[in-house]
Amino acid sequence: MAMEAKVGDRIVVEGNQVGAPRRAGEVVEVIEGSAGAHYRVRWDSGEETIFFPSSDARVEARA
Secondary structure, eight states, X not given: OOOOOXXXXXXXXXXXXXXXXXXXXXXXXXXXXXXXXXXXXXETXXXXXXXXXXXXXXXXXXX
């Protein structure tokens, strides 16, 4: 099943290598494309990137 997130949801990405830290951030934009949705995420570090979901990511819905 494909990951689906909305603006305001949080994305958490588990480290995919031993010792790699977890990353988390807020979805600030959903970008629809021919290959499915991807997201502009403002990470807790302050960095903002375009994120293409993978199997090591999960969505935490906005409360």
